[in-house]
Amino acid sequence: MSLVRFYLSNSREVLGLLGQHVLLVLVSTAIAVAIGVPVGILLTRRPSWRRPVLGLANVFQTIPSLALFGFLIPLPFLGGIGARTAIVALVVYALLPIVRNTYTGIVGIDPAIREAGRGMGMTDGELLRLVELPLAAAVILAGIRVATVVGVGTATIAAAIGAGGLGVYIFRGVAVVDDRLILAGALPAALLALAADGLLGLVERRFAWR
Amino acid sequence: MTAVLDVRGLGYVLQGRGTGEGGRALVEDVSFSVAAGETLVLLGRSGSGKTTTLKLINRLLEPSDGEISIAGRQARSVEPYRLRRGIGYVIQDVGLLPHMTVEQNVGLVPRLECWATDRIRARVRELLALVGLAPDQFAERRPHELSGGQRQRVGVARALAVDPPLLLLDEPFGALDPITRAELQREFKGLEGRLGKAMVFVTHDVREGFLLGTRIGLMQAGRLVFLGTVEEFRRSTHPEVRAFLEAAA
Numbered sequence: 001m002s003l004v005r006f007y008l009s010n011s012r013e014v015l016g017l018l019g020q021h022v023l024l025v026l027v028s029t030a031i032a033v034a035i036g037v038p039v040g041i042l043l044t045r046r047p048s049w050r051r052p053v054l055g056l057a058n059v060f061q062t063i064p065s066l067a068l069f070g071f072l073i074p075l076p077f078l079g080g081i082g083a084r085t086a087i088v089a090l091v092v093y094a095l096l097p098i099v100r101n102t103y104t105g106i107v108g109i110d111p112a113i114r115e116a117g118r119g120m121g122m123t124d125g126e127l128l129r130l131v132e133l134p135l136a137a138a139v140i141l142a143g144i145r146v147a148t149v150v151g152v153g154t155a156t157i158a159a160a161i162g163a164g165g166l167g168v169y170i171f172r173g174v175a176v177v178d179d180r181l182i183l184a185g186a187l188p189a190a191l192l193a194l195a196a197d198g199l200l201g202l203v204e205r206r207f208a209w210r
Numbered sequence: 211m212t213a214v215l216d217v218r219g220l221g222y223v224l225q226g227r228g229t230g231e232g233g234r235a236l237v238e239d240v241s242f243s244v245a246a247g248e249t250l251v252l253l254g255r256s257g258s259g260k261t262t263t264l265k266l267i268n269r270l271l272e273p274s275d276g277e278i279s280i281a282g283r284q285a286r287s288v289e290p291y292r293l294r295r296g297i298g299y300v301i302q303d304v305g306l307l308p309h310m311t312v313e314q315n316v317g318l319v320p321r322l323e324c325w326a327t328d329r330i331r332a333r334v335r336e337l338l339a340l341v342g343l344a345p346d347q348f349a350e351r352r353p354h355e356l357s358g359g360q361r362q363r364v365g366v367a368r369a370l371a372v373d374p375p376l377l378l379l380d381e382p383f384g385a386l387d388p389i390t391r392a393e394l395q396r397e398f399k400g401l402e403g404r405l406g407k408a409m410v411f412v413t414h415d416v417r418e419g420f421l422l423g424t425r426i427g428l429m430q431a432g433r434l435v436f437l438g439t440v441e442e443f444r445r446s447t448h449p450e451v452r453a454f455l456e457a458a459a
Contacts, residue, residue, distance in 0.1 A: 116305045119270055120319055120368070121295030130318075134309045 006184055018188055021165035024083065024158055025151045025196075028090030032147060036095050037140065040102025041128065050103065057096040065154050068092065069161045086155070086163035093154055094147035101143025105136030137207035145200035152193040156185065166192075213243035214281055214375045214408035215267065221275030222259075222266055222432075236262045238432045240276070246375065249402055249409040251423030253416065253454060259432040260412040264378050267410065268297050281375050295319055298369030298377040298407075303385045305365045306353040312338070313349040316368045323372060337367040342397060359390035366398070370405070377409045383418070395421055416458035428454065 007014055043050045063071075068089045072079045078088045109132060117131045133140075159167030169185030172178075222237040237259045244250045252260045265271040267278055269290040278285040285293055299305075306315050314321075316337055317330040325333075335345040341363040353361055362382055369377055383391045383398075399422060402409070413419055419426055419440075426443045428436040430450045436443065443451060 112301075112305075113307065115270060116299075116301060117307065118291075119268060119294060119299040119301070121291045121293075121322060123291045126322060131307060 002180055003183060003187070006180060014184070014188075017164060017166050017168055017185075018192075020083075020163075021152070021155055021167075021189065021192065024086055024090060024155045024163060024165055025148060025192075028087045028155075029094055029144065029148050029151055031087070032091045032094035032098055033144060035091070036098030036143075036147075037102050039095075040099045040140075041106065043099070043103045044106045044132075054096075054100060054103070057099055060092045061096045065089065065093070065157050066160060069157060073161060081162045083158075083163040085161055086158035086165075090151050090154060090158070094151055097143040097146040097150075098140070099143075101146075102136065102140050105139030105143075106132045108139065109135050134207075138204050141200060141204040141207060145197060145204060148196045148200060149193050152189060152196055156189050212282070213245050215410065216243040216279045217241055217263075217267065217276065218278075219276040220263065220266055220273055220278065222262055222271060223274040236432050237266060240429075240432075240434045242427055242434065242437055244376075244408040244410060246408050247402075247406045248424045249411055249422055250425050250427055251419040252410060252412045252427045252429060253414065253419050254429035255414065258429040260414075260429050261380055262432075263429070264380050264410060264412055268294050268299060268378060270294075295323060295372065296374050296376070298371075298374045300362075300365045300369045300377065300379040300382045302381045303358070303361070306361055306368075308353050310352070311349065312343075312351050312353070312356070312364050315353070315364060316371055318368065319371045333371065334367075337370055338364075340370070340401070341367045343367070357390070358386050359394055362386065362394060366401070375408060377407050379409060379411045381413055382411075384413070398422060416454050 039053065043053060060068075069085065072085045072089055073081065079085050113135070114127065114131065117127045122130065155163075155165050156167035156170055158165050159171050166185040166189045170182050170189075173181030173183075173185065218241050220237060220240040221235065223233040223235050225233040240259075240263055242250060252263060254260045262271060266273045267280075267285070269285060280293070280297065307318070310318070313331075313334050316334045320330045320333060334349065338345040338348060343360060343363055348356070348360070348364075353364070356364065365382065369379075383394050386394065395418060402422065411419075411422055420443075423440060425437065425439055427434050428443070428448070428451055436446055436448050436451050438446070444455065446452075
């Protein structure tokens with residue numbers, strides 16, 4: 001009940017942080033999709049690039065997020081204090097599931113279907129647009145869904161480098177040893193992750209054929 | 211009567227590991243021609259090069275040797291995708307795109323060719339009726355909601371969409387139960403007469419070949435070892451022909 005009172009008396013700040021958080025995740029996921037889907041498609045056309053590219057994405061994934069935020073701060077253009085650095089780090093984390101799922105989604109299509117498309121006279125571009133992307137859509141969306149849910153969680157740490165978001169309450173709560181404050185940040189972040197998961201799951205189901 | 215399809219000295223050599231010096235020939239020195247209204251049935255055992263020959267004609271595989279001309283044009287001189295839009299292609303079972311409705315599947319090549327929407331619609335309905343599917347009942351269905359026989363009907367309708375002079379059929383009735391199969395063969399026989407297309411029909415079923423073929427070509431180990439009418443086929447003394455006749459008897 002004290003949490004409700006906290007939200008009521010700080011509603012303006014809470015909504016502001018929630019907005020920042022959503023924005024961090026939306027922008028970073030959108031950028032990761034814009035990079036990751038084309039890269040995944042490219043890997044299906046250049047199979048020899050698969051190992052190095054997915055390997056690199058894997059390595060990035062293993063860097064602890066707090067460390068990555070720290071590493072980025074001194075970098076020119078990408079780094080510094082604030083939301084920009086946080087978005088760069090979140091994009092790096094979101095890339096792997098998106099690239100990997102785009103690749104496996106397209107490669108997993110029955111080769112006979114692809115050949116049927118080519119046999120009807122589709123160009124490579126038409127095959128991609130009319131056959132490969134629609135049939136791989138559910139798998140690609142599953143990757144975007146994972147990236148988004150992970151992004152909501154990771155974005156709480158962005159508060160450590162001054163990017164705002166719900167992590168602000170969590171870090172503040174840890175600093176002053178106040179459970180209520182930690183919960184004030186953690187609870188909406190968890191709900192946000194669940195909401196994103198459910199919403200994207202619905203979209204994903206729309207694209208499941210058969 | 212001029213040939214719609216003319217194949218001269220067609221060859222395909224598979225290069226790669228384990229194929230030995232100079233690769234392995236899957237198709238060798240195959241020549242035939244098919245006129246409008248004629249159906250050439252390519253018979254042969256599995257791996258004899260029937261399907262490969264078909265894919266060489268629409269350039270899903272690039273011939274290593276030989277000349278192919280379709281409706282008087284050298285196949286080599288045309289962009290592969292252009293060439294394929296002018297050739298109807300029917301394959302066994304998986305040919306339909308699972309995420310598209312029957313209407314979208316049949317109207318696919320017209321769509322690639324940028325026909326007006328109304329014209330595509332009208333053409334799709336006409337074709338569905340032609341292959342014995344009520345347009346109102348089937349246009350909005352997806353392939354997985356159809357029976358095997360209905361799927362193959364849609365496959366034939368799709369191949370006819372832009373009215374190509376040449377049809378390639380790769381065991382189109384191969385995955386069907388015997389009853390549906392006989393039914394579709396009968397209907398196809400009727401279509402053959404009405405359409406006046408040049409067709410190359412691949413099968414390993416001799417009876418199907420006799421029923422549907424104007425001429426029979428028999429392939430063995432990549433070569434065309436017999437080419438002639440059904441009557442000539444029955445009388446031939448070639449051992450592979452005898453083997454096929456005995457198996458069907």
